[in-house]
Amino acid sequence: MSDVTTTDLYEVTMALSYLHEGMDRPATFSLFVRALPPERGFLVSAGAEPALDHLSDYLVTPADVEDFAAALGRPPAALAALRGLRFTGEVRAVPEGRVVLAGEPLLEVTAPIAQAQLVEIFLLNQVSHQTAVASKAVRSVLAAAGRPVVDFSLRRTHGPGAGLQAARLGALTGFAGTSNVAAAVRWGLPASGTMAHSYVEAFPDEETAFRAFARSHPGPVTLLVDTYDTVRGARTAARVLRDLDRGPGCAVRLDSGDLGALARLVRSDLDAAGLPDVRIVVSGGLDEYAVDALVRSGAPIDVYAVGTRVGTSADAPYLDSAYKLVDYDGRPVLKLSSAKETLPGRKQVFRRPGGGDVIALLEEAGPAGSEQLLRTVMSGGRRLDPPDTLPQAHARLTADLAALPAEALRVRAPEPCRAKVSEKLSGLTADLRERLGSPDVVASARGSSG
Template sequence: MSEVTTTDLYEVTMAVSYLREGMRGPATFSLFVRELPPGRGFLVAAGLEPALDYLARFRIEADDVADFAAALHRPPAELTPLLGLRFDGEVRAVPEGRLVFAGEPLLEVTAPLPQAQLVETYLLTQLCHQTAVASKAARCMIAAQGRSVVDFSLRRNHGPQAGWQAARLGALVGFAGTSNVAAATALGIPASGTMAHSYIESFACEEDAFRAFARAHPGPLTFLVDTYDTERGVETAARVFADLRRGPGCGIRLDSGDLGALAHRSRAQLDAAGLTDVRIIASGGLDEYAVTELVHDGAPIDVFAVGTRVGVAADAPYLDAAYKLVQYDGRPVMKLSSAKVTAPAPKQVYRSPGGRDVIALQEEEPPEGAVPLLHTVMRAGRRTGPPDSLAAARARFEADLAELPAAARRVHAPEAPVPETSPGLRSLTAAVRGRLEADFAAGTGTRARERRP
């Protein structure tokens, strides 16, 4: 399946019309989130790196034209103006790992109109999904309060690619490892895993299973202790650890039941056996809400393995995001639809210490002490520098998180900062709105005058 044809049909129909009408002027589209999902005090920008890879590869070949023609039930010859079209535009974007808020552009594309239109769908799929999952994972790190978090989401994600992305995004916000072997080896992330209940069940008893596992693996070892009776499972694991002199770095995993109560009892059993250095790992439907409760109750859990709910961002699985035209051929444009009004012109976001943001026109001067969030990452269809690293993205995330107001960091009922709008952007928005409303009142729509406000 071609990446080029992984798009909505109306992107193709619009691009064909633009080419037919000779509308190849430079267009700027802005990708932003209208409102943060309920229960979110911030978002973590993510998905830019694969989006740039896609743009750098974007080129419409003969097979793509044939697929477009088949979808439209038209002869391929009628769509030949698309053949050979590639992306040679500019991209300004917020680097991965930075925290962003409602209304702030994550990315702005400036390219000939047909190109900028055709890449919309793919860019939205990359940035929206990955920003949602990264934000969920970040909240788990906050909830853990310094304890380790690992990604166990692969088997419950929406396909292998989504699982790979979840492992990468967990690492981006500081997860200690992933169960995903492909992601671990490709990205240099520590691989993390234990055993399944089926492994225990396949042996005559738990002790046989634990000892067989120890014979196969030098360790450190982690035994799953809740297949039958958790307290007996911990007792058996402790006996095997002691017999084999396998303590440091080893662990037990709790995967069901009252994890807090079981962790307290398991810790007491391990300590009584002299295994104070054996860790307790908890899994089983965990997310930031469950982790917060366990930490608050003082559960002696060393590692939280999060999976299903985090890999799909279960409580906020989508973003109310948009990719909107804000300028065409030098003319600022905006949408006036009820509840979906957009602001015109290319923009910049300026951040002052303490996380105070101002959304401004691209050319406006920043407030004193503020820094721009959007940077030029692609010119003429080529990256302006080497691909970003996970380490750099993680450093940005940690720095922004340290500056985030406490109310926005809360797991329950967070209060998200609301960016200000600059005087210049407010003035231009009012002028463009006035022009559009005057044109409609005169019965000319937006057709009449190609003039600046």
């Protein structure tokens, strides 16, 4: 089954109707996040690259038509208008790694309306999930305050595909490595791993297990020391590493208990054994909140391995994202549903150094000295440039984070950055609302202008 059928049924029914009605004019859909989740001061744009891959390869095959027909309970001949449909449109997107805010388009698709409609669900799925996870992951990097963070999330992500995405997004946001072998090979990431408690339990005692592991791995090793008693395990590991002269580059890992207190005891024992270069790695249900608390406590921890809570963005597992029609055949349109209003027209986001973001109409010049966040990345259904690399995305993120106010970067109780709406866009919104018979909300539109 192809990715073309990764869609909701109503996308197919609408596209089929558009084609039967002869509606083939360009439509622009805008993908944005309505509001930031709690405890988020900003978001990190992600998912554009796989979205563009999907659009580049998009083709409705006869097999896809048969699947659509089966879902609708109709003969394939009734859906013949869909056969051979390709994506031939334009995409303007915020590059991966840029900081983005609520209400700002992460991408805008302009294509014949049936094409633009059919790709909605896949694009929302990719951009929403990956932006949520990237926005969670970067908070762990910020909390670690320069200490390495490693991805250990694969075992509990929502499927292997999500695990691959989590590892990739960790690298994008500054993680030092991943336990996910497939991701490490696919994207050239440092692979990181130690041993499980089951390995230690398989041997008569910890020392036998540690020596056996060291014999199999002649380079630096990381020994898991909390299978039975953490302090005793750390002392055993220190004895083995010292006997084998394997100190520099090696580490011990703590996976349970009071990690701050245990790290202090273990550090003391390692130093007393003449192993000041042996690092302490901690894991076990960590996310940015736990990392922040440990760093602030001064715990002598060298590496943080984060997993379940980060790979699933546990405290904010979804974004209130939307993919809405904003223009059809040159006619700006908007939605007035309660709490789900949209801004009409094709847009651009202008970022002003020290002055915040402005959401404006595409044809606007933008404030002096501002840069445009959305760039044209696809035309005629083809990419205009080679895919971005993870180092390029990470460099963009590093620069954007440096420009954010400290209040937005806080792990706890951040103050979200907010985008303003240009006067021209605000005025168009108010005019359309008035024309559609909703004068009661005109004032609120005009009041949000910047």
